[in-house]
Amino acid sequence: MKNNILLLVLFLFLVPLPASCVEKQVYIVHFREHEGTKLPLHEIEETHYSYLSSVKETEEEARASLLYSYKHSINGFSAVLTPDEASKLSEMEDVALVYKSEPRKYSTQTTRSWEFVGLEEGEGSNFNPHFAMGKDLLVKAGYGKDVIVGLLDSGVWPESKSFSDENMGPIPKSWKGICQSGVDANPFRCNKKIIGARYYLKGYEHFYGALNATEDCRSPRDLDGHGTHTASTVAGNRVHGAAAYGGFGRGTATGGAPLAHLAIYKACWAIPNQEKINGNTCVDVDMLAAIDDAIADGVHVLSISIGLSEPTPYTKDGIAVGAYNAIKKNIVVVCAAGNQGPDPSKLSNTAPWILTVGASTLDRKFFGSLVLGNGKEIKGETATPSSLDKMYPLVYASDVVQPGVAANVSSQCLPSSLSPVKVKGKIVLCMRGAGLRIGKGLEVKRAGGVGFILGNSPENGEGTSADAHVLPASAVGSKDAIEILKYIKSSRNPKATIGRPTTVLGYKPAPEMASFSSRGPNVIDTNILKPDIIAPGVNVLAAWSGGSPPSKLSVDPRRVEYNLLSGTSMACPHVAAAAALLRAIHPGWSSAAIRSALMTSAWMRNNMGQTIKDANGTEADPFQFGSGHFRPAKAADPGLVYDASRKDYDLYLCSYGISDPDPGFIKCPKTLPPTYNLNYPSVAIPLPNDTITINRTVTNVGPGKNVYFFTSKPPTGFSVEASPSVLFFDSVGQKRSFTITVRARDVQEAKQTYKGGYAFGWYTWTDSHRYVRSPIVISLA
Ligand SMILES: *[C@@H]1O[C@H](CO)[C@@H](O)[C@H](O)[C@H]1NC(C)=O
Ligand SMILES: *[C@@H]1O[C@H](CO)[C@@H](O)[C@H](O)[C@H]1NC(C)=O
Ligand SMILES: *[C@@H]1O[C@H](CO)[C@@H](O)[C@H](O)[C@H]1NC(C)=O
Ligand SMILES: *[C@@H]1O[C@H](CO)[C@@H](O)[C@H](O)[C@H]1NC(C)=O
Ligand SMILES: *[C@@H]1O[C@H](CO)[C@@H](O)[C@H](O)[C@H]1NC(C)=O
Numbered sequence: 194m195k196n197n198i199l200l201l202v203l204f205l206f207l208v209p210l211p212a213s214c215v216e217k218q219v220y221i222v223h224f225r226e227h228e229g230t231k232l233p234l235h236e237i238e239e240t241h242y243s244y245l246s247s248v249k250e251t252e253e254e255a256r257a258s259l260l261y262s263y264k265h266s267i268n269g270f271s272a273v274l275t276p277d278e279a280s281k282l283s284e285m286e287d288v289a290l291v292y293k294s295e296p297r298k299y300s301t302q303t304t305r306s307w308e309f310v311g312l313e314e315g316e317g318s319n320f321n322p323h324f325a326m327g328k329d330l331l332v333k334a335g336y337g338k339d340v341i342v343g344l345l346d347s348g349v350w351p352e353s354k355s356f357s358d359e360n361m362g363p364i365p366k367s368w369k370g371i372c373q374s375g376v377d378a379n380p381f382r383c384n385k386k387i388i389g390a391r392y393y394l395k396g397y398e399h400f401y402g403a404l405n406a407t408e409d410c411r412s413p414r415d416l417d418g419h420g421t422h423t424a425s426t427v428a429g430n431r432v433h434g435a436a437a438y439g440g441f442g443r444g445t446a447t448g449g450a451p452l453a454h455l456a457i458y459k460a461c462w463a464i465p466n467q468e469k470i471n472g473n474t475c476v477d478v479d480m481l482a483a484i485d486d487a488i489a490d491g492v493h494v495l496s497i498s499i500g501l502s503e504p505t506p507y508t509k510d511g512i513a514v515g516a517y518n519a520i521k522k523n524i525v526v527v528c529a530a531g532n533q534g535p536d537p538s539k540l541s542n543t544a545p546w547i548l549t550v551g552a553s554t555l556d557r558k559f560f561g562s563l564v565l566g567n568g569k570e571i572k573g574e575t576a577t578p579s580s581l582d583k584m585y586p587l588v589y590a591s592d593v594v595q596p597g598v599a600a601n602v603s604s605q606c607l608p609s610s611l612s613p614v615k616v617k618g619k620i621v622l623c624m625r626g627a628g629l630r631i632g633k634g635l636e637v638k639r640a641g642g643v644g645f646i647l648g649n650s651p652e653n654g655e656g657t658s659a660d661a662h663v664l665p666a667s668a669v670g671s672k673d674a675i676e677i678l679k680y681i682k683s684s685r686n687p688k689a690t691i692g693r694p695t696t697v698l699g700y701k702p703a704p705e706m707a708s709f710s711s712r713g714p715n716v717i718d719t720n721i722l723k724p725d726i727i728a729p730g731v732n733v734l735a736a737w738s739g740g741s742p743p744s745k746l747s748v749d750p751r752r753v754e755y756n757l758l759s760g761t762s763m764a765c766p767h768v769a770a771a772a773a774l775l776r777a778i779h780p781g782w783s784s785a786a787i788r789s790a791l792m793t794s795a796w797m798r799n800n801m802g803q804t805i806k807d808a809n810g811t812e813a814d815p816f817q818f819g820s821g822h823f824r825p826a827k828a829a830d831p832g833l834v835y836d837a838s839r840k841d842y843d844l845y846l847c848s849y850g851i852s853d854p855d856p857g858f859i860k861c862p863k864t865l866p867p868t869y870n871l872n873y874p875s876v877a878i879p880l881p882n883d884t885i886t887i888n889r890t891v892t893n894v895g896p897g898k899n900v901y902f903f904t905s906k907p908p909t910g911f912s913v914e915a916s917p918s919v920l921f922f923d924s925v926g927q928k929r930s931f932t933i934t935v936r937a938r939d940v941q942e943a944k945q946t947y948k949g950g951y952a953f954g955w956y957t958w959t960d961s962h963r964y965v966r967s968p969i970v971i972s973l974a
Contacts, residue, residue: 219260219399219478220279223269223290238262241270244285248278260395260478265488266518271478273399294511296400296476330826334774337450338362341388342427342773343492343524344766345483345499346420347473348392348413348459351381353421353754355429355446355736358385362452370456370490375412386430389456389490393483396476397462409463416740417469420459422758423498425736426766427773428453435734437757438661438743439578441559441696442734446755449770449825450777456492458483461499470629470745475499477511484515488522493776495524496769498762500531500541504716508851513544520546521839525776525784527769529761530724531711535652535808537816540711543723545871546842548772548788551710552730552764553822556703556800559659559732561694563646563667565680566687573646573667573691576659576732576757580693585643586619587687589678593621593640602626606633606645617641620689622677624648631744634662644691648674654809656708658759659732661743661751665691671809702799706817707731708808710761713816714951714972715877718849720869722877722970724819725788726795727805730764732757771825778829779894785837785872786894790828792874793835793965795821797955814953815968820875832963833891833901833920835874836928845871876933876956877970883940890930891958891965893922901958901965903931908952910943912936913969920958935971944973 222244232240241262246255260271271294274282283291339362349356363385370389374380381390390413394404404411415421428448435446460483461473480499487495497512507513516526530551533539542549563571566584591603593615603610606623621642623633630647637645644665649657655670669677681687707730715723737756742749768791775787782790797818799805805822807813846854847861848868854861869878870888878885893899901920905913913935920929933956937943943952951972958965 217273217275219271219294219396220274220291221269221271221294221478221481222282222288223267225287225289234264237264237268244282244288245270245272248274248281260399261482261485263481263485266481266485266515271396271481294396294477296396296474330774330829333829334450334777335452337428337453337770337773337777339365340450340453340494340773340777341365341368341456341492342450342453342769343456343458343487343490343495344420344424344427345458345460345480345487345495345497346423347417347461348390348415348420349387349424349455349457350415350421350736350738350740351383351387352739353425353736354432355425355448356384356386356455357430359430360452361385361430361454364388365454367491370486373413375410375414377410377412377414381412381414386428386455387457388454390459391457391483391486392459393479394462396478397474400476401465401474404462405465408465413457413459414740415459415738417463417473418738418741418745418756419473419498419762420457420461421738422735422756423496423762423766424455424457426733426763427496427770428455429736435755437576437734437755438751438753439576441576441578441659442557442732442757446734446736449767450773453770453773456487456490458487468746469741470631480511481515484519488519488524492524494769494772495519495526496766497526497528497542498765500529500711500761502531502533502539504538504540504543506717507544507846510544512542513547516544516547517842520784520842523784525772525787527765527772529765532709532760533711535654535708535712537712538714538716540713540715540723543715543717543721545721545845545873546784548726548768548791549724549819550761550765550768551724551727551818552707552759552761553704553710553727553805553818554656554707554731555729556698556700557732558697558700559694560697561667562692563669563689564692565677565689566684567680569680571667571669571673571677573669573673574657574659575662575666575668575694577662577664577666578693579665581644581665581690584688584690587681587689588615588619588621589681590621590623606636608632608636611636611640611642613640618643620644620646620691622646622648622674622681624650624674625653626650630658630660630668631662631746634664634666635746635748638664646677646689648677654708654807656705656731656808659694659757661757663744663749667691702801702803702806704729704799704805704822706805706807706813707759709759710817718868719879719972720867720877721871721873722815722819722875722968725792725875726768726820726823727818728764728767728823730761731759733759733763735763768823771823771828774825775828782834782894783836783838786834786892789834789836789874790831791823792820793833793967794824794827794831795819796824797821815875815970816951820966820968830895830963831965832895832899832960833958833965834894835872835889836892837872841872875968877972878935879972879974880935880937880940884934884936886932886934888930888932890928891920893925893927895960895963897924898922899960901960903956903958905956906954907935908954908971910938910946911952911954911971912938913954913956915956935969947973949973
């Protein structure tokens with residue numbers, strides 16, 4: 194097996210596999226490419242068959258074993274092979290790499306969110322002048338007209354009002370995709386909003402067996418809710434009077450780019466015999482096929498709210514590989530950072546050609562008052578419309594479990610853990626940790642409880658979610674949880690009652706980091722700062738599937754048109770929408786330029802003028818928020834951009850240690866720049882000695898003639914200087930290179946001050962009204 198080439202795929206066994214697929218595995222076979230010898234598409238496929246036939250007994254066997262022939266993302270195919278056949282293929286000329294593909298599971302985890310970032314006019318939209326001017330952007334971008342956003346997800350519910358094609362312009366002439374109606378009693382239909390839809394389950398069916406028709410359908414239709422939610426957040430049409438279960442968050446639901454077109458690629462499916470709330474599964478070979486088609490179909494932006502629970506090397510990550518090839522066509526690939534916070538270093542989708550999005554809160558809360566027997570009132574959060582009429586006895590879960598429940602989980606209200614005798618007619622305090630938030634309420638209800646309090650454990654901090662629980666409920670931060678526990682332990686007759694929640698707008702401070710949002714450092718390459726940016730991802734209201742209850746639990750008979758969800762999955766489509774608007778305004782910009790504009794215009798402060806805080810109230814830093822909270826309106830006129838082409842990424846991969854990442858296009862040079870010299874809009878550097886110098890190049894996208902001055906905010910004990918420190922531009926598109934030198938006054942002292950950890954600062958180029966800001970992270974390890 195050759196060691197060159199950028200490629201793929203996951204070794205993550207989250208779901209046990211049936212024994213029958215041990216011998217015959219799915220492999221991806223990747224060919225070398227030779228520039229100038231591109232074959233017509235049907236000949237590429239025939240070539241793939243001929244290679245496959247050479248290791249199989251018969252032509253039929255070869256045809257039956259092929260899963261996908263890839264033509265646009267990579268030149269290669271996926272097929273069911275024995276290890277022996279795979280090894281034969283790997284020795285053939287022109288075969289660059291053969292590797293085994295495993296299934297993986299993604300974690301899933303809007304009316305208000307667009308007002309918050311200033312894209313919509315509405316109550317409270319002007320609370321922060323930095324988020325203003327959004328309406329102008331929407332008008333300038335024609336509300337996303339003529340832009341096509343591809344969604345890789347669990348499909349959509351096409352009948353949702355959010356996907357109506359009222360006021361939509363014609364399907365762009367450049368569109369080359371199709372609409373698969375699927376095998377469905379209710380065929381999937383496209384319109385001028387959803388202009389294309391496809392589904393991919395060959396890889397899924399190999400790993401999980403035939404799709405179970407009661408769990409999911411063989412169609413682009415979404416029976417989960419996740420895909421409907423993310424798609425409507427990017428480009429849902431305007432719907433007045435949308436609200437979640439019980440009337441929460443009522444307002445106008447709209448996507449960020451309400452007149453953009455949607456192309457749906459369903460590659461995520463129900464996990465057999467599991468509750469939907471446990472998530473879907475997406476198989477790499479299916480996702481790669483989806484990205485392959487998305488590239489050929491002509492999408493402009495790809496929104497991928499799919500993440501892994503562990504950082505994964507580029508060469509084993511199907512999304513990174515697919516995205517790498519999507520940027521050849523200048524497609525902006527926007528991905529969720531993952532929901533593995535608050536532990537550090539668990540980011541997914543960290544490749545520098547991807548725009549990686551973390552999640553933060555909105556300034557909207559759904560507060561329900563919780564009153565204890567001692568008269569103390571606590572503000573809890575919930576989106577459950579029911580309430581209690583009087584005081585009920587209050588108990589702590591650990592004190593009311595069945596015999597035999599392990600002590601370390603006894604406080605968590607896991608399924609079948611509570612004793613009905615001890616719980617009947619009471620309110621139960623359950624702690625977060627193992628198990629699902631809504632599932633805990635379900636357990637209290639099963640045991641005959643009348644209400645429940647969901648308490649954060651210390652690692653969850655003060656961040657809470659407004660969930661649609663199945664009984665009166667209140668979610669409280671860890672300080673309040675401890676307070677309630679103390680009350681229970683110290684009172685002879687503890688009691689409480691739970692009131693109906695009300696919606697609070699203009700809540701301060703906001704944004705705040707979501708505790709679940711995955712954080713840096715980026716262990717795949719510590720010289721690339723991730724996440725890139727944050728956007729609303731807590732209690733986001735968007736459209737929902739008619740095939741899934743709001744809690745995603747099978748016992749829940751409720752159906753809703755809109756639902757509140759939290760996750761970096763919800764933050765990702767916000768930024769994808771902003772990218773779509775920028776694409777509409779600046780059709781000639783590269784994907785790196787669009788990302789740069791969003792990052793350098795992002796904002797690090799909350800609506801109280803302080804640095805954005807983490808969920809536990811401490812100051813957050815670029816490992817949590819990257820360049821900061823996105824400000825779409827500012828991004829339209831960034832002044833300067835840090836551009837990067839496919840060649841730059843190729844060179845980056847050479848430096849990273851992947852030899853000849855793109856055969857036929859690049860031969861890695863002998864002397865390689867360090868990876869922190871990739872022309873990235875943020876800076877992450879090691880500091881082995883007292884000084885380090887990095888290179889960057891900016892491109893003028895503002896007025897032709899202009900001058901930019903350098904300013905910086907170095908961390909205490911450091912200096913940050915640019916050379917030159919003034920940049921003169923005479924024309925649009927002109928490039929200027931500069932170096933940034935970071936110097937520690939005394940490196941030993943700095944290592945002590947920062948305890949061998951990290952120091953944070955930033956630098957800015959400004960022409961006095963544009964601020965092109967880049968965060969700097971210095972590693973003192
Ligand atoms: C299909 O799914 C339903 C619901 O999860 C389950 O009850 C049924 O046993 C499944 N059928 C098969 C063949 O696995
Ligand atoms: C708050 O959270 C951050 C990030 O998870 C962590 O580093 C810090 O120690 C926490 N602080 C407190 C007081 O819990
Ligand atoms: C609880 O402890 C048991 C064994 O002592 C362990 O297997 C389990 O993972 C623990 N659960 C949690 C949530 O920590
Ligand atoms: C960085 O910039 C300096 C000054 O322009 C130049 O001499 C050097 O070759 C550049 N280094 C790299 C790695 O590009
Ligand atoms: C740092 O200092 C060490 C020893 O003084 C030297 O060997 C090394 O080359 C220096 N590294 C850089 C990046 O200057």
